[in-house]
Amino acid sequence: MLLTSIDPFVQEFERQFDRAFRQVTGGGNGGAGMPMDGIRRADDVVLRFDLPGVDPDSVEITVDRGVLSVTARREEEIAEDERPFVRERVMGSFTRRVYLSEHLDAEAIEAAYDNGVLAVRIPVLEKARPRKIAIRQNGRGRKAIKS
Template identity: 40%
Template sequence: MAQEMTTAARRQLAQTGETTRPAAIYRPDIDIFETADHVVLVADMPGVAPQDVDVTLERRVLTIRGRVPEESHEGYRKVYAEYGQGDFERSFTLSEEIDREHIEATHKNGVLTLKMPKAETAKTHKIGVKAA
């Protein structure tokens, strides 16, 4: 039964508060990568334009929102639909290891990328060993 559930249904979030649009809110698929100096978060938000992306950081909570414009198909009658129209939202709690002042966000082709530098205290430091 669980295998039959559509991807859109699995990604849909429960409405927990008031909304100004009668649309679903979906959890965007996220990949997180790490380098020695950065944590990189990549969010898939198809249909979201760069000007419709909102990234906020309040205290330690990073929230990503993407608004998809409403689409109507004039002159057509809907017979069947699997694509659910709605907005995207996802939140993360950042550790103290992230330098919050230097987070960079870019958006291209419906994909949001956040490059979050690690704080100096979180970076690995090599300690040289001297012969005694």
């Protein structure tokens, strides 16, 4: 039997996140259209997506069979008398997919958009949350665990 101090939830989340990141970005160009940070807390996971210049009405979040998808559209209007000579800002539609662990509650996801950052909060299921285990002591009316 192998005992480890690594949180298996975090390990699985990171593995799935890395896999999804490689699929979406083609191997690691940095997720140019929709950079994301993921934060694990005791009771939830928070994903933050940078979406500057995106109309909040164009953002769509869906969950289907354990996959969270975030789609957004950024458009730039150029007048007839204007001609771009430098175009570094990425325009168009962007989609990021994150594979959710079975330890997350996909039914209770919340999202908020503020100052160009989309925050998606995903609660951790009660059964996957850290908990304290009571230790029984011999001689106090309780039976010892037999090994």
